[in-house]
Amino acid sequence: MKTLVTKNRVTKNLAAALLASAVLFGGAAADAGEIAVIVKTVNSTFWQNVQKGADAAMKEAGSNTLTFQGPASESAIADQVNMVENAVNRGVSGIVLAPSDPDALVPAVKKAWEARIPVVIIDSQLAKGAEQYYQSFLATDNRKAGELAAKALIEKTGTEGKIAVMSYVAGAGSEIGRVGGFTDYINAHSKLTIVGPFYSQSQMATALNQTTDVLAANPDLKGIFGANEPTAIGMARAIKEAGKSGKIAAVGFDGNQDLQGFVKDGTLAAIVVQGSFQMGERGIQTLARLMKKEKVEKFVDTGAVVVTKANIDEPEARNVLY
Numbered sequence: 001m002k003t004l005v006t007k008n009r010v011t012k013n014l015a016a017a018l019l020a021s022a023v024l025f026g027g028a029a030a031d032a033g034e035i036a037v038i039v040k041t042v043n044s045t046f047w048q049n050v051q052k053g054a055d056a057a058m059k060e061a062g063s064n065t066l067t068f069q070g071p072a073s074e075s076a077i078a079d080q081v082n083m084v085e086n087a088v089n090r091g092v093s094g095i096v097l098a099p100s101d102p103d104a105l106v107p108a109v110k111k112a113w114e115a116r117i118p119v120v121i122i123d124s125q126l127a128k129g130a131e132q133y134y135q136s137f138l139a140t141d142n143r144k145a146g147e148l149a150a151k152a153l154i155e156k157t158g159t160e161g162k163i164a165v166m167s168y169v170a171g172a173g174s175e176i177g178r179v180g181g182f183t184d185y186i187n188a189h190s191k192l193t194i195v196g197p198f199y200s201q202s203q204m205a206t207a208l209n210q211t212t213d214v215l216a217a218n219p220d221l222k223g224i225f226g227a228n229e230p231t232a233i234g235m236a237r238a239i240k241e242a243g244k245s246g247k248i249a250a251v252g253f254d255g256n257q258d259l260q261g262f263v264k265d266g267t268l269a270a271i272v273v274q275g276s277f278q279m280g281e282r283g284i285q286t287l288a289r290l291m292k293k294e295k296v297e298k299f300v301d302t303g304a305v306v307v308t309k310a311n312i313d314e315p316e317a318r319n320v321l322y
Contacts, residue, residue: 033064033065033093034065034066034092034093035061035066035093035095035096035284035287036066036083036087036090036095036096037050037054037066037067037095037096037097037284038069038080038083038087038097039051039069039097039098039123040071040074040080040098040100040123040202041070041072041073041074041202042069042070042072043070043073044202044230045256045322046228046256046322047070049276049280049322050122050123050276050279050280050283051280053276053277053278053279053281053283053284054096054283054284055280056277056280056281057280057281057282057283060288061284061287061291062291064094064291067092071083073201074100074168074201074202075100075169075201075202078104080100080101081104081107081108084105084109084112085108085111087112088111088115092117093117094118094287094290095117095118095119096119096122096280096283097120097121097134098121098123099124099126100124100169100172101169101171101172102125102171102173103171105126106127106129106130106133109121109126109133110133113132113133118290119133119134119135120134120136120137120283120286121134121138121139122137122139122279122280123139123140123279124139124172124173124174124175125137125139125173131298135286135290136286136290136297136298136299137298137300138279138283138286138299138300138302139174139279139299139300140174140302140303141177141301142174142181143177143180143181143184144181145178145181145272145274145304146177146178146179146180146181146182146184147182147184148272148306149182149253149306150181150182150183150185150186151185152269152272152306152308153186153249154186154190154192155269156223156249156251157192157222158222159190159191160190160191161192161220161222162192162193162221163186163193163195163221163222164194164195164198164211164214164218164223164225165182165194165195165196165225165227166196166197166198166200166207166211166224166225166226166227166231166234166235167196167197167199167227167228168202168231169201174228175227175228178228178253179197179227192222195221197227198210198214200230200231200234202228202229202231203230204230204231204233204237205234206234207231207232207233207234207235208234208235208241209234211224211234211235212238212241215238215239215242215248222248222249223249223251224239224248224250224251225251225252225253226250226253228253229254229256229259231253232252232254232268233252233258233259233262235250236250236258236259236262236267236268239267240267245266245267249269250268250269251268251269251270251271251272252271253272253273253274254272255271255307255317255320256321256322257322259271260312260321263308263309264309264312266309270306271306271307272304273304273305273306273320274302274303274304274320275302275304275319275320276320276322277320278303279302282300303320304320305317
């Protein structure tokens with residue numbers, strides 16, 4: 001009698017273990033779970049456009065539900081780490097993540113990998129060596145995008161003189177590629193001298209104040225580059241307030257309504273616009289394929305378009321503006 005009870009207990013324990021294993025490694029229980037989209041901040045139209053893309057792709061994700069999160073600011077890296085860890089602890093079916101810091105997010109993504117939760121990285125790369133912990137990376141080729149911005153600026157400034165770089169969060173994966181690509185192209189193809197970079201922490205008001213100071217300290221400045229949405233908006237507002245619209249060549253990055261307005265009124269000569277909607281849409285589509293055990297590409301370039309007053313109403317530009 002005692003042997004029979006023991007066997008029943010072993011059978012029950014084994015069944016429970018197998019069920020837990022099925023959930024852990026992506027069984028039927030994962031078909032009706034949660035997909036967590038965690039971005040750098042919710043307080044930006046760029047990331048809100050990523051959410052629109054993710055929402056549009058949810059039909060690809062079966063009966064899963066979507067949650068969209070991000071810290072109050074891009075510099076609140078610890079908050080984003082906590083969001084990823086909490087998603088892992090909730091046992092979500094998958095994660096789409098735009099990491100604010102290439103190093104700080106690695107341990108949290110590793111936890112997801114250990115829990116057999118598929119992760120798709122968007123927008124910004126994680127540190128080298130972390131590739132094994134996520135399955136796909138979807139982003140603008142930020143070096144190429146930075147080069148596009150540099151070419152657009154040189155077309156307006158020529159190859160000699162002084163320019164400034166208004167950047168956002170030092171060390172962010174996208175910032176390293178984007179500003180690095182811009183700077184390297186300027187140095188290789190011109191004799192322009194670069195002032196900066198200055199880091200706004202992706203705060204529009206900070207970028208405005210920094211740009212005001214840069215313009216005042218450098219009256220001979222020929223050009224200026226604003227490397228992301230809030231930075232470019234602050235930069236453009238400072239240029240306008242200083243009465244220098246059209247007198248200084250300015251190139252921004254990203255493509256919300258404010259930046260489009262600055263292109264149309266001549267404050268910005270150009271904006272380099274990423275496919276933010278596509279990042280969200282293709283991020284979810286890629287995750288859905290992973291959840292079905294399908295193979296996906298390790299890197300997908302979501303592209304960038306140079307938008308000027310001449311092409312802002314053309315289909316190529318309208319497809320990426322938001």
